[in-house]
Amino acid sequence: MSSGALQNGATQIVVRKLSKVYPNGLRALDNVNVTIKKGEFVAIIGSSGAGKSTFIRSINRLVQPTSGTITINGKNATSGGNLRYLRRDVAMIFQQFNLVKRLSVLRNVLMGRLGYKGGLEQIYPIFNSKDIDLALASLQRLGIAEKAYIRADQLSGGQQQRVAIARALTQEPSIMLADEPVASLDPETSIVVLDILKRINREDGITTIVNLHQLDLAKEYADRVLGFKGGKLVFEGAPEDVTREVYERVYR
Ligand SMILES: Nc1ncnc2c1ncn2[C@@H]1O[C@H](COP(=O)(O)OP(=O)(O)OP(=O)(O)O)[C@@H](O)[C@H]1O
Numbered sequence: 001m002s003s004g005a006l007q008n009g010a011t012q013i014v015v016r017k018l019s020k021v022y023p024n025g026l027r028a029l030d031n032v033n034v035t036i037k038k039g040e041f042v043a044i045i046g047s048s049g050a051g052k053s054t055f056i057r058s059i060n061r062l063v064q065p066t067s068g069t070i071t072i073n074g075k076n077a078t079s080g081g082n083l084r085y086l087r088r089d090v091a092m093i094f095q096q097f098n099l100v101k102r103l104s105v106l107r108n109v110l111m112g113r114l115g116y117k118g119g120l121e122q123i124y125p126i127f128n129s130k131d132i133d134l135a136l137a138s139l140q141r142l143g144i145a146e147k148a149y150i151r152a153d154q155l156s157g158g159q160q161q162r163v164a165i166a167r168a169l170t171q172e173p174s175i176m177l178a179d180e181p182v183a184s185l186d187p188e189t190s191i192v193v194l195d196i197l198k199r200i201n202r203e204d205g206i207t208t209i210v211n212l213h214q215l216d217l218a219k220e221y222a223d224r225v226l227g228f229k230g231g232k233l234v235f236e237g238a239p240e241d242v243t244r245e246v247y248e249r250v251y252r
């Protein structure tokens with residue numbers, strides 16, 4: 001099944017009995033079961049060490065789970081299959097932006113097309129006019145088209161995160177993962193970045209899963225909140241269901 005075929009609201013990600021035990025014996029995920037729908041904006045909350053990053057990184061197999069399964073668009077995402085296709089369909093943005101500092105903004109955004117290149121082109125990519133048009137359109141959408149030819153390290157943190165989002169968008173993913181995307185930004189810039197993620201989520205129907213330390217932002221932006229504690233999913237519900245009692249359950 002191709003991801004584009006999925007209607008908004010259809011089941012897209014099915015996580016079953018997912019556990020991760022790191023080589024040192026630490027159980028970072030403990031029997032997690034959850035289903036995420038196409039087009040949802042999901043916020044993940046929990047204290048430091050709760051397993052939020054491990055969970056998000058399992059979805060594009062940056063972390064290999066110890067047991068359990070994740071099915072994405074009807075395909076097993078935890079073993080076998082085509083990892084390149086998975087990483088192309090599941091884009092990711094990071095707290096530290098992960099740009100190539102010495103390259104131009106446009107070059108960085110074009111990296112989003114690498115998953116579509118094969119063989120030698122993975123090393124010496126040739127970007128065609130479709131790639132360049134997509135990259136420029138992404139920059140335009142994020143309001144930073146005028147920065148296309150500037151070196152990435154000459155931008156502010158908020159601008160760099162917008163470049164990282166443009167790169168993710170240029171992948172044409174069906175799912176966007178964001179691990180603490182605003183943790184390195186000031187409060188006003190955080191709002192700008194989350195507004196952009198939400199707009200892309202709504203306009204393009206890209207399923208968005210975001211780890212957030214700030215509970216107020218999670219409640220404001222998410223359709224659904226997942227609360228992790230000690231590797232277990234201890235809460236799953238609408239933002240308005242995150243009551244004082246839930247807060248205590250997740251953070252204490
Ligand atoms: N590569 C690793 N090897 C061993 N233990 C790890 C590894 N990565 C994470 N852990 C441990 O697994 C647990 C969950 O880590 P994870 O990074 O998923 O938590 P988190 O909820 O994202 O925390 P934070 O809010 O601090 O980012 C923690 O106890 C962490 O120390």
Ligand SMILES: [Mg+2]
Pocket residue numbers: 052053054211
């Ligand atoms: Mg983390």
